[in-house]
Amino acid sequence: MKSLGLALGGGGLRGLAHIGVLQVLEDNNIEVAMISGTSIGSVIGSLYACGISAYEIEAIVLQLNSSDYLDYNIGGFIKYIGALLIPGVEAQLNGIIRGRKLEKLMYSLTEGKSLADIKKPLSIIACDINTGLEVVFTNSRMLMNINRTVLIYNALLSEAVRCSSSIPATFVPREFRGMQMVDGGVRTIVPVWVQKLMGAEYILAINLSQKEYASPVSGLPQIVSRTINILTFETSDTEEKLFADMLIFPGVGDVDIDDLSQAKEIIKQGRMAIMKKVPELKRALK
Secondary structure (H helix, E strand, C coil), X not given: XXXXXXXXXXXXXXXXXXXXXXXXXXXXXXXXXXXXXXXXXXXXXXXXXXXXXXXXXXXXHHCCCHHHCCCECHHHHHHHHHHHHXXXXXXXXXXXXXXXXXXXXHHHHCCCCEHHHCCCCEEEEEEECCCCCEEEEECCCCCCCCCCEEEECCXXXXXXXXXXXXXXXXXXXXXXXXXXXXXXXXXXXXXXXXXXXXXXXXXXXXXXXXCCXXXXXXXXXXXXXXXXXXXXXXXXXXXXXXXXXXXXXXXXXXXXXXXXXXXHHHHHHHHHHHHCCHHHHHHHHC
């Protein structure tokens, strides 16, 4: 069988559709040889690379409350308002969510594992907002000396996921070794190119974006998420055409970052999106 590389795209809670995709692959005994992920794709990809099955990941998600992974930056907001009202006081608001709870949750779920502890090849995409460089957290030694890309081999999975999931203006950027990390979707919303360099013989890409949107957005998180999707669609579209062997669009609509009530339905949509492609995928992998 050809080695299957799975590229999991970013897109907030719409990325729970990745769980459904993985469940169908498990049901059909289709092994994922290597994984790359951006933002929510890095969350699901890291858990799966740790050996947690897709059905176990679903069980974890269905037990979560938004308060388990969201910690609003109330103190930072108060300081920022104070700086606006009081002359001589300076304070900046770098995000409305601190991100510490998300990192702590991932540390617990991955049992504090580092990239080096994971046997399955894994790459997680982030971006250094100071330089604009793409940052790849990876355990794959196939990746070496890539132009305008920073490679990091030594990091905790929880650190890598936190860096990759820092949606600009929503999450406070994650400081990491002198860099200010933001969501990898700023550079690569669906990390397909990295799969080619990791050595995947067949690449399955899951894109959570859409060409057009029927629903209006409201609130800062939705506006920022929609903006990133629009800005990165053309770039990811080109990359996918060049490198992806199969592309799946689960077609999940906008979901608030704290709305877990739709989790089961989103996972179901992921299952439905890949299920009809299984015969073609099995033939292609032979």
